[in-house]
Amino acid sequence: MTHNTLKFIMLTMLVASGLISRAHGTELLPVVASFSILGDLVQVVGGARVKVTTLAGPNTDAHEFTPRPADAKAVLAARVFVVNGLNFEPWAQKLAQSAGYKGGTVVASKGIQPRTMAAESGHAHAEIDPHAWQNPLNVVQYVANIAAGLAKADPSGAPTYQANAAAYAKQLQDFDAQAKAQLDAIAPTQRKVITSHDAFGYLAARYGITMLAPEGVNTDSEPSAKHVAELIRQIKREKIKAVFVENMSNPRLIAQLSKDAGVRVGATLYSDALSGANGPASSYLKMMQHNLTQLAAGMRLNP
Ligand SMILES: [Zn+2]
CATH class of the missing domain: 3.40.50.1980 (Nitrogenase molybdenum iron protein domain)
Incomplete structure (x- = not known):
């Protein structure tokens, strides 16, 4: 045997x-x-x-x-x-x-x-x-x-x-x-986003989005009043309403951005890691769907 x-x-x-x-x-x-x-x-x-x-x-x-x-x-x-x-x-x-x-x-x-x-x-x-x-x-x-x-x-x-x-x-x-169809419905001039992520280059290239780095808030620390003022000037200059600033967790600063620059800071975007099982990005496809929905909603507010 x-x-x-x-x-x-x-x-x-x-x-x-x-x-x-x-x-x-x-x-x-x-x-x-x-x-x-x-x-x-x-x-x-x-x-x-x-x-x-x-x-x-x-x-x-x-x-x-x-x-x-x-x-x-x-x-x-x-x-x-x-x-x-x-x-x-x-x-x-x-x-x-x-x-x-x-x-x-x-x-x-x-x-x-x-x-x-x-x-x-x-x-x-x-x-x-x-x-x-x-x-x-x-x-x-x-x-x-x-x-x-x-x-x-x-x-x-x-x-x-x-x-x-x-x-x-x-x-x-x-x-x-x-995703292409969703973004084609947004005018190319509106497809501009300020985000502290530098991880969306492939996404931006694929769907024709311009990603601008936020001036003043590119470090991990909470931005100072001076940096927030810089960011507000940039938002006004670029005429951008779609703002995703990850390290800005301070509710007072977010309130200030909405009051002084007229923007609503967007929801968290996921780039390098999924969320937990109960979060909005628990799988790769859910993550992509979530990010795109958030980005599109922000960009539709751009003039
Ligand atoms: Zn990364």
């Missing part, structure tokens, strides 16, 4: 005895994703065949993530490690190395056309913008790469992964068409 035959008989007995169901008779493929958006995409593509562990979770900055010992353990136990690439999460490669990871790595952004970020003050050179998932058509490539990586580690699942990726690609294309 071969080892496999014995294994089969034992499995059959377990299934017959009702101890394990047929669906769980095979082990799930352990996959680690570097951050929450990729975690969602891997779950979509992998479906019921994979067990996904996400390192930088919802509402967590994946640029500056510090892995914990449990993360090294999860990576070591994984058969596939999915990262964004484009230098988004430099800690991920270090983590894989220090954990002694020997499995496959999927660079989800492989094959997309990267864009450069507007050079910030202090940067002489333009840097590659890693936030490629902000264009849903790039994510078609992401899920194709993920499907190929999962299939390599689990060849018998290849048809499932390909079918899941293809069905999701259709959803992404539908979303893109709907």
Whole structure:
């Protein structure tokens, strides 16, 4: 009796005895994703065949993530490690190395056309913008790469992964068409937004939106009265009503903006991480829908 035959008989007995169901008779493929958006995409593509562990979770900055010992353990136990690439999460490669990871790595952004970020003050050179998932058509490539990586580690699942990726690609294309239509209804001159995020370059390029950095409030600290005055002057000069200023959590300053500049500061936009399960951006597609709805509502107020 071969080892496999014995294994089969034992499995059959377990299934017959009702101890394990047929669906769980095979082990799930352990996959680690570097951050929450990729975690969602891997779950979509992998479906019921994979067990996904996400390192930088919802509402967590994946640029500056510090892995914990449990993360090294999860990576070591994984058969596939999915990262964004484009230098988004430099800690991920270090983590894989220090954990002694020997499995496959999927660079989800492989094959997309990267864009450069507007050079910030202090940067002489333009840097590659890693936030490629902000264009849903790039994510078609992401899920194709993920499907190929999962299939390599689990060849018998290849048809499932390909079918899941293809069905999701259709959803992404539908979303893109709907987003285009929604934004085409807004005059090109109105498509201007002030946002403290520098993460929406791909989105802006895809849908013809001009993103302006807020003057005075580009640091993490609460802006001073002088900086708020600068921002108000900018809003008036640019004639912009669509303002999304993340680090302005002070209700008094937000009230001042609405009184002195006549703008309503928009809701939170999600760029690099999903929200929690009960938030408005609990999946990639919900995140894109939420951001676009908020941006469009803001831009419609522009003259
Ligand atoms: Zn970012």
